[in-house]
Amino acid sequence: METLLSGLDMLMSLDVLVALLIGSIGGVIIGAIPGVGPAVAIAILLPATFALPPLVGLVMLLGIYGSSMFGGSLPAVLINTPGTAVNALTTYDGYPMTQRGEAAKALGLAYGASFFSGILSILALIVLSPVLAKIAPMFGAREIFLAALLGIVLVIVAHRGQVAAAGMMAGFGILLQSIGMEPVKYTMRFTFGQGWLTSGLDLIVVVLGLFAISQALALLVDSESAPDAAPIKGHVGQEMLGVLRHKKIAARGSFFGVLMGMIPGVGEFTAQFMSYTFAQKSSRHPELFGKGSEEGLVASESANNAVPAAAMIPLLALGIPGEALTAMMLSVFYVHNVVPGPALFQDRMDFIYALYIALLALNVIVILFMLVSSNWLIRLIRIPTRFLGMMVLILSFVGVYSLRNSVVDCAIASGFGVLGLVLKRLNLPSVPIILGMVLGGIMEVKLRAAMARVDSPLDFVNRPIAAMLALAILGVLVSHILSELRAKRA
Amino acid sequence: MTALAGMLRRERRPGDLVFATAFMAFSLATLVLLPVQTTWVANTVLFAQPAFWPAVGVVMMVGFGAVHLMSSLVSARQEGRGAEVVYWLRSLEFVAWFLCYVWLVPVIGYLPATMLFAVLLTRRLGYRSAKSVFWAAAFGFAVVAVFKAGLQVKVPAGALYAYLPESIRTFMMVNF
Numbered sequence: 001m002e003t004l005l006s007g008l009d010m011l012m013s014l015d016v017l018v019a020l021l022i023g024s025i026g027g028v029i030i031g032a033i034p035g036v037g038p039a040v041a042i043a044i045l046l047p048a049t050f051a052l053p054p055l056v057g058l059v060m061l062l063g064i065y066g067s068s069m070f071g072g073s074l075p076a077v078l079i080n081t082p083g084t085a086v087n088a089l090t091t092y093d094g095y096p097m098t099q100r101g102e103a104a105k106a107l108g109l110a111y112g113a114s115f116f117s118g119i120l121s122i123l124a125l126i127v128l129s130p131v132l133a134k135i136a137p138m139f140g141a142r143e144i145f146l147a148a149l150l151g152i153v154l155v156i157v158a159h160r161g162q163v164a165a166a167g168m169m170a171g172f173g174i175l176l177q178s179i180g181m182e183p184v185k186y187t188m189r190f191t192f193g194q195g196w197l198t199s200g201l202d203l204i205v206v207v208l209g210l211f212a213i214s215q216a217l218a219l220l221v222d223s224e225s226a227p228d229a230a231p232i233k234g235h236v237g238q239e240m241l242g243v244l245r246h247k248k249i250a251a252r253g254s255f256f257g258v259l260m261g262m263i264p265g266v267g268e269f270t271a272q273f274m275s276y277t278f279a280q281k282s283s284r285h286p287e288l289f290g291k292g293s294e295e296g297l298v299a300s301e302s303a304n305n306a307v308p309a310a311a312m313i314p315l316l317a318l319g320i321p322g323e324a325l326t327a328m329m330l331s332v333f334y335v336h337n338v339v340p341g342p343a344l345f346q347d348r349m350d351f352i353y354a355l356y357i358a359l360l361a362l363n364v365i366v367i368l369f370m371l372v373s374s375n376w377l378i379r380l381i382r383i384p385t386r387f388l389g390m391m392v393l394i395l396s397f398v399g400v401y402s403l404r405n406s407v408v409d410c411a412i413a414s415g416f417g418v419l420g421l422v423l424k425r426l427n428l429p430s431v432p433i434i435l436g437m438v439l440g441g442i443m444e445v446k447l448r449a450a451m452a453r454v455d456s457p458l459d460f461v462n463r464p465i466a467a468m469l470a471l472a473i474l475g476v477l478v479s480h481i482l483s484e485l486r487a488k489r490a
Numbered sequence: 491m492t493a494l495a496g497m498l499r500r501e502r503r504p505g506d507l508v509f510a511t512a513f514m515a516f517s518l519a520t521l522v523l524l525p526v527q528t529t530w531v532a533n534t535v536l537f538a539q540p541a542f543w544p545a546v547g548v549v550m551m552v553g554f555g556a557v558h559l560m561s562s563l564v565s566a567r568q569e570g571r572g573a574e575v576v577y578w579l580r581s582l583e584f585v586a587w588f589l590c591y592v593w594l595v596p597v598i599g600y601l602p603a604t605m606l607f608a609v610l611l612t613r614r615l616g617y618r619s620a621k622s623v624f625w626a627a628a629f630g631f632a633v634v635a636v637f638k639a640g641l642q643v644k645v646p647a648g649a650l651y652a653y654l655p656e657s658i659r660t661f662m663m664v665n666f
Contacts, residue, residue, distance in 0.1 A: 048641045128630070161500055164558040165656050168513065171550025175520065187540045190520070212630035217581040220615070245492045390626065393565040393588055394608060394633055401592060402643040414585045425574065428505050436547070444543045451537050456590040488497050 004126070007353025010055060011361070019056045020358055023063015024365040029062060031071025032377045033388065034082070038068035039211040040392060042328050043182070044399040046204055054336040055351070058329060059358045065325050066308040066359055067366040069268075073110040073301060074374060075381050078103060078232075086307075087266040089276055089300035097291030103232050108239020109246075109294055111370055113301035116243050117254035118363040123305035124258055125313065126356050133349060136317045138465050142450035144341070146461075146469035148320050148439040153473055154263065155435050157480040158270065158306055165428045168354045173436020176201050177444075184448070195407050205400055205409045207328055209416025210423075210430045212396040218463045219389030231378060237371050242294070249279045249295050250302040255308025260312045262321065268304045275303035309359050316340050316352055320442065324431045330401035498561035505574035510555070510562040517551035524548055587611055599648025600638055601666035605630035639665040 011017070030041040037155040041064050062249030072087035077094035090110060097106035107304070152170055159166035179190045180200030183196040243250055253275040260271035279299035280289045314320045319341040320326035333340050338351075345352060370377075383391075400413045423430045454460050461470045528541035538543060587607070594603040608630035609623055617623070637643045647663035654662055 048637060048643050051642065116639075164554045164561060168517070168551050168555030168558055171547045171548070171554060175544055175547030175551065178547060182540045184538070185529070185531050185534070185540050187531070188527075189529075189540060189544050190523070190527045192527065217584055220584045221580050222521075224616070331641060376646060384617070387612065387617060387622070387626075389584075390608060390611045390615065391629055392602060393584065393611070394591075394630065397588070397591060397604075398633065398637045401595070402637070403647055405596075405644060405646055407589075407592055409587060414588055418578065418581055418585065422505075422509060422578050425577065426506055426509055427501075428509075440543060440547065448538050451535070484497075 003349045004353050004357075005349035008357055010350060010354040011059075011357055015056050016059055016358075019052070020059040020361060021365060023060040024067045024362040025369055026060075027064035027067030027177055027362075028071035028369055028373075029377065029380060030071050031068030031087075033380050033383065034072045034075050035070075036074075036215070036388070036392065037211075038064050038323055039207075039328075040215050040395075041068070042325055043208045043212045044395045046207075046331065047399055047402045049332055050335045054332065054338050056351045057332050057336075058355065061329055061332065062308070062355065063311075063357060063362050065329075066305075069304050070111065070114050070366045070370055071377070073114065074107065074370075074377055075346055077106045077110055078378065079381060086272065086304045089169050089304075090297065091288045093293045093296035093300070096290075097297070099295075101290055102292070104234025104236050105239045105242065105294075106292075106297060107232065107374060108236045109242050109297050110301045111236065111367060112240035112243030112449040113250050113253065113298040114245075114305040115240070115363055115367045116180070116247070117195040117306040118309070119256055119360065120251065120254040121258045121261075121309045122359050122363070124254075125309050126353065129345075129352060129356070130351070132313065134289055134316055135465075136345040138463075139318055139342050140450070140463070141446045141458070142454070143463070143465045143469060144318055144320065145443055145446035145450055146473065148442045148468055149316070149433065150469055150473050150476070151314075151320055151322065152439050152443075153476055155432050157476060159429050159432070162427075162429060163480075166230055166432045168424075169429060169432040173433040173438075175436075176433070177203075177437040177440045178204065201412065201437075202409065203315075203331055203404060203434070204328070204403060205413045206416050207324070207434060208396055208399045208435065209413035210420040210433060211324070211390060212399060213413055213417025214420025214424060214430075216389045216392035217417055218356065218424055219385050219392065221421075222385065225385050231410075232377050236374060240367075240371075243298055246295055246298040249275075249298050252278060253299050253302030254306040257303045258310040259377035260303075261307035261310025261322070268307045271307055272300050275299045278411050279472050309356065312355065316355075317342065317345050321435070321438055323338045324434045327434050330438060367422060394417035405475055498557070500561050500564050502562055502565040502568060503574075504568050504570035505578070506565075507559075507562045507567075508571060508575060510559040513551075514555045514559045517548065517555045520548045521552055587614075595648070596646050597648060598650050599633045599662070599666065600645045601631070601662075602648065602650075605635050634666055 026041070027038065030036050030038060042061050045061065045064070052060070058348050069086055070333060072082055073094065076082040076087040076090040080091050080095040082088045082091055094106045094110060107452070154168055156163055156166045175190070177200070179197060181188055181198050188198070218286055256271045256275040260274070276296060276299045279295050280286045283289065283295050285293065311322050311326050312321050315326045315330060319330070319339065321330050330340065338344070396413070397410070400410050403409060420430050448462065461467045513548035524541065524545060528544050530541055531539060591603060591607040594607070605627050608626040612622055638645055651659060653661050
């Protein structure tokens with residue numbers, strides 16, 4: 001209780017509260033504009049947060065991460081276009097409801113489900129945190145190496161139908177992180193004698209290229225479109241209470257969100273898919289799913305909004321990001337010399353609680369903002385797409401150039417922008433590149449440290465958690481191969 | 491052989507083969523360069539070798555890249571490869587715009603360069619109305635005001651600012 005109050009005290013400063021407000025409202029606005037999304041916003045804002053204290057910077061980015069999905073449900077319901085990628089399933093039932101003249105009801109349910117699951121998942125994690133604090137110190141170098149390896153394996157196998165593409169992109173990420181002077185023997189790796197490659201490729205430059213510049217290029221090259229949406233009629237606030245009719249589905253969605261969010265490399269899509277499928281199977285009216293089912297809408301929105309809080313667990317407890325957004329947040333920790341990992345859970349529990357309370361507060365701020373501003377936010381949906389591309393390109397400049405005022409960084413980011421555009425067009429994944437870069441670096445350091453203390457390969461897994469992680473890796477690989485074989489036979 | 495092709499078959503978009511081939515060529519080039527661009531240190535175990543992790547990355551690229559290329563070859567082709575490659579190349583025009591903007595900022599200053607870039611690119615995109623040009627300029631100004639004046643991000647002052655009257659020079663250098 002004392003630690004919880006200490007965490008609350010950390011939040012009670014003007015700069016943290018302003019950052020929370022900017023992050024929460026900014027996230028909703030960004031989420032509501034189709035074609036921008038939280039990854040672009042976080043990538044752009046990242047260098048700006050380096051000058052801020054760690055808690056202030058993290059709270060702002062966390063605000064964007066946690067609130068963008070709220071905003072993303074608005075265009076998903078009104079114009080059948082998800083504001084963020086994870087609102088895609090929301091369109092299945094939200095838009096048919098709008099077509100039936102039930103836009104306020106659909107938005108009310110979407111906001112209600114998001115709020116319900118957001119609060120429930122954070123409360124669950126606050127209760128779970130003392131347990132995690134006890135488990136986290138059991139993670140030494142070998143366990144963290146195995147957890148990072150599990151993350152890479154999961155990222156690859158989670159891309160169903162694109163496993164080879166995900167694998168080659170993860171490999172590319174591992175190669176990219178190794179470029180430059182390595183810190184142990186001080187030898188050069190893939191620098192081709194070029195001085196500007198000695199310090200390696202900055203993760204943020206690659207992230208900005210792959211997410212922000214690629215999105216700007218896609219918007220600029222694509223033909224013009226200016227989506228339109230009619231104003232909402234009715235009381236969204238009253239309709240929010242409708243989620244209580246489906247509280248079991250919302251609770252189950254939250255459970256899937258928390259569970260999937262905690263596993264590196266899995267995230268919102270799997271949580272949503274499981275929640276939606278389960279809700280459909282257990283529904284009395286499964287035939288209505290995809291045609292404007294209230295249950296479908298609640299299942300989808302509750303699962304995706306439970307993920308952000310849970311995704312912070314592997315990041316904070318082990319220093320292992322599960323997806324691109326938390327990978328970006330990891331760099332904020334590093335810049336401020338705050339090393340996430342077991343020691344953070346042991347020594348800085350108040351910091352962890354401060355982040356969870358910030359997440360709780362952001363859910364309240366966002367829901368209040370959404371209730372009064374939904375009709376105003378519709379105007380943002382109407383921004384012409386090519387104009388939006390120009391805006392994203394200008395914002396991308398701030399992100400890349402302000403890092404170290406380097407024209408070379410901007411050229412590298414542009415190169416990754418073109419690569420990101422090609423990957424988007426081919427529907428190939430770009431997230432494994434980022435996770436390959438982050439997890440590859442972690443694996444290199446941890447494997448070297450771990451192998452110094454083992455005599456034989458079996459010693460590597462002679463501790464309970466290491467053994468469990470090794471079995472989990474084997475289990476994931478075997479079950480993936482079996483399911484692929486089964487699918488091909490069918 | 492047919493069974494293997496069946497396992498590898500997937501949905502393939504136009505341009506997929508071009509990318510798969512280019513990626514494979516790049517992966518093989520890095521494989522060839524691996525012994526040259528990394529060092530093998532004597533009396534050091536394998537996992538601690540500087541070449542170990544680049545090799546892991548390259549082996550994954552070559553292995554998975556080969557499977558991806560094969561799956562592209564055995565999957566049904568969709569028309570429009572040429573048009574797709576042209577689409578990719580069209581993005582280079584905007585890369586050139588972006589790099590010109592990057593080059594211009596330390597010369598004429600962040601605020602003038604951003605407003606100029608926003609207005610010119612808006613016109614290039616086909617928005618010719620006074621309203622569009624106004625919103626582009628206003629957006630440029632807002633970005634500079636928020637990031638440079640507000641958040642104090644590190645963007646150097648323009649060389650041209652040195653010629654401004656002394657009364658406003660420092661103000662412009664610090665905020666815009």
